[in-house]
Amino acid sequence: MKELPSKYYLTHFHEFLGFITGPCAHLLSTEDSAFIDKFHTLCEDAQCLYVRGLNRKSPIIKRTSLFYEEINHHQLHLDTxxxxxxxxQVNQCHLAELTNNLTKPELAQVLRNADISFKTSQSKAxxxxxxxxxxxxxxxxxxxxHSTVLHRGKDQHIHYFLFLxxxxxxxxxxxxxxxxxxxxxxxRGVSTDNARFDFIDEAKSAFFYAHQRRQVSTLTASQQVSLAQQFTSFPVPQGTLAxxxxxxxxxxxxxxxLPYDVPLGINLLAASAEPLAQEKVIREKYKLGETDWVKNRLQEIIEEPExxxxLTFAEDFLARKFQQKRTSSLTDMLREQSTKVLIDEMYMDSVEQGVKLYYQKQKKQAFRTENRLWRALFGLVFWHELFEMDSNALxxxxxxxxxxxxQNxxxxLYEQDIETRLYRMTSAQLTFKQLSKVMLEKYGRPNGIFRWHKSLxxxxxxFFDHVDIEGFKDHLRMMAKDFKNYADGYPDIMVVDDNGLRFEEIKAPGDQLRKNQLLTIKQLRKSGFKVAVTQVEWFLDPQQPYAVVDIETTGGxxxxxxxxxxxxxKVINGKVIDSWQTLVNPQRHIPQKITQLTGIDDEMVSDAPLFxxxxxxxRSYLSDCVFVAHNVNFDYGFIRAEFERLEQNFRMPKLCTVREMRKAVPGLPSYSLANLTRHFGIDMSRHHRALSDAQAAAELLFIINEVRHQKASDSQSRG
Known part of the structure; x- marks a missing residue:
């Protein structure tokens, strides 16, 4: 890792202030400017000491912690x-910050000072x-x-500058x-000649309300009520962001x-334009029996949806509460256009991967897509408008x-340019060529829209081999109009078969369809896309292949x-059908204690292949398998780390024979591989050699799966 100069933090702070006093100068109050001027009058070491304190999480700082080797005459500068x-000095105004900064023993001392009884077993909370x-x-x-604790001053300016x-x-x-x-x-290369705000009132207003929102969760119930009562005296928000x-x-x-003061809570929610706030108002009013008001409000929303x-909420709520509809839209979507598939329960922790493999075994094309596909499509199509057209974009x-x-x-802002770009997308293949060119030019550029990945x-x-270009453009237009609500909630996988392209939202037993998923799926369907909800049922698939893995390493x-x-x-249906083994050159010395344990030394691996x-x-050998090992995270973690060194992802469903043996055969004195093989009479030709240990772990897998099959059979009999 690189090393930074001793006073790097001061250099950074001056770079930071350069932006604040440059492009943001018009956003500073007289007090803000006076603070910066005063900072510049300090000598370098005093500036260093102050900036060092800024990097602390808490504004409460112990004097003794403000001593650094690169700063001379600490006490002199601290006094300045x-x-x-x-x-x-810490005073009454800093009580909340001081309290939150104390350790449990210090809090206990404060309670004793106040003669408040407490139990040592109580939590810090x-x-x-x-x-x-x-x-x-x-x-x-x-x-x-002796003033051992200080409070960092001027934070109100620093927090505002950081916000800018x-x-x-x-x-x-x-x-x-x-x-x-x-x-x-x-x-790199972004111009820093622009500010985020045009006017100081907008900047101060946005900062004020951002800060108010942040502090809500730090307040006690009584403080929250007090804050709510003060709202009418708050300044009117200025600008979109505020x-x-x-x-x-x-x-x-x-x-x-709401739990403490329902009328006050409803009044606050009613003053918010957030859809969730309006929803909450309607629900609370309905609980209070104000059904006429609720019905009229729902009809208003449907006639002129904000x-x-x-709109989706209003239609659903009106139908269920006033038109005797018995199920919600979420439930309806789960029932309609819904299919069921049987997936081996080994995929409980990666259900989407299980369904993808289910389709691939049927020779269908299936890809994990979720949000990343549509976000990537949006980012690639509008890259120029998003990042290059306007110098103020970043x-x-x-x-x-x-x-x-x-700001959504x-x-x-860019309606004409967006419509022109969509108009020029006359075919799917032409669009694919355009996006491929953007990928070639921009690949790897960090952006806040999507993540690059090699399979994109x-x-x-x-996608473009099967998509209807008009439906695609229609949905992109909706994303451009309301990215805030259509940036997520997309179905888990994309499937292509003889019936064309469709998306599927995967739901395991007990999973619920979320509101954002309902909204996005409805919009995709409006744009002409086929979208299904696939409900998974678990079973034990005898044809599920398992790769029982063991590795030897240079250390832990x-x-x-x-x-x-x-x-x-490799195991299928209770039998080892194949095996795979190789030494690997670790490109480093193997410690003597490892050689004594495994018998593998430097000479043995000198001509072995590199990873x-x-x-x-x-990767090919492991494909479509469940990764099985004794203490699986050890073996899986090493193989994943090796692939990461090659800048490749590695992800598979896992099964740990230690954990599963504890479930299948509880109460044994030890679940180490050696002790389990002795207990069950499993032959091990060479302990601490990879293939021998893998074959022994495979025998444990047979025992585990026998118990699992028996439990599944018993459960079906009871059902």
Missing amino acids: LIAEGFYT DYLQLVHEYCQFEDFSPLLE FFGDLNSNLSKFSMRDLGIMPTQ NEYCDRFLLKLGKAI SEAL VTEFDYKPQAIS NFYN LEVLAV RANQHRITEIGIA VEIAESL
Whole structure:
């Protein structure tokens, strides 16, 4: 890993302030500018000491922790920072922050100071609740003697500046370090001559409501009620982003208030334009018996829908509550156009993968798509409009998502360009060629719309071989108009067979169809796409192939050590039908203790293939199998790490013979491979050699599956 200069953080802070005082200068108040001017009057070491403190999560900082080797005369500079207000003494106003920063023993001391009884067995959360409810500032005084704890001052300016720079409240200056260390890719070359806001009122308003929303979850119930009562005195939100943050704030606070004050909670929700808030108002009013109001409101929404999401809810609620319809739209969708498939229960943790393989065994084309296909289609089609047409699209190199997407006004801003691009998409194959060209030019560029993956081009080729171009364009237009609501909820897989292309949403037993999935599936169907809901039923498939794997390694950590041998026993229907074995050159020395354990030394692997040379044959051999091993995460983790070194993904359904033996044969004194083989009389020719151990684990798998089949049979008999 790269090493950064000793005062790298100060360099980053000056880079950060350069943007704030440059493109964002018009967004600064007199107080903001005065803070920056005062910071610039500090000497370098004092600046370093302040910026060091900014990188702390908590504003409560112990004096003794502010000592760094690269900073001289700490106490002198700390006194200067205190005198200038960059740090302050902890006082009554900082009580909540101080409390949240204390350890459990320190909280216990505060409770004892206040003469509050408590039990040592209580959790830290219980301690915090007691302190918040019963303790006064003077109860903390022993912890604050000699000014051992300071409060970081000026945070209101820094938080606002971070909001202007990153566009959210969650980012911090550590992103600069991650960029320079090569950990975080950024949009190099992005112009930083633009600000996120045109006017200071918009910026301050957006920051205010973003901050209000964030703090809701940190408040006690009484504090939330108090905040709700203050809302009428809050400033009117200015600009698109501020209105959005205000609506989200009202939704969050209104839901939090409902258990304590229903009328107040409803009033807050009613003031929010968020569809979920409007839904909640209608549901609460219905509970209160205000059925006439509810019916009229539902009819208003249906006549003039504010959003597709709210329209879907209104139609469904009206039908169920006032027209005697007995099932919801979600239930109807599960029943209509729904198919059932039997999948081996080994795919319980990867049900979509199981269904995909089910279709592939039938010689149908099947791909995992979910959100990534449609997000990729949207990003590739509109790449120019999203990232290149407007210099304001990305404000800093840390931005991934264009502002028009964040503010959900992409179509409004670029309607003519979007329609022109869609008009020129005259055929599916022409569109595929255009998108292939974009992929070739832009592959790997970080963006906030979709993730690149190597199989994307293959999926797109199949998609455009079968898609109706007009339906495709219709759905892209809907995404452009309302990306916020059509960015997710897409079906899990895409299937192509003799009947053409269709999407399938996969639901395992007990899974529910979510509202965003209902909304997206309805829209896909409106655009002419076939979409089915596939319900999975579990069974034990005797023809399910298992690859029972064992590996030998140079040590126990996958990220540090390497594989020296792989052995695989392939099992179908209770029999070992094939085996695969190879030594692997780990490209490093094998420790003596490993050689003593396995018998594998440096000379044995000197002419063995490298992992890269056997990777494809190994992947092919494991294809369509369940990955089985004794302590499966060890073997699976090493093989996955080897593929990751080749920048390849590795994912398979897994079965652990340790875990499953504990279920099948409980109560044994040990479940190690050696002890289990002795217990069941399983022959092991060479313990700690890969194929021998894999074959022994295969015998355990037979026992496990016999028990599973018996349990399944008993369950069917009872049914």
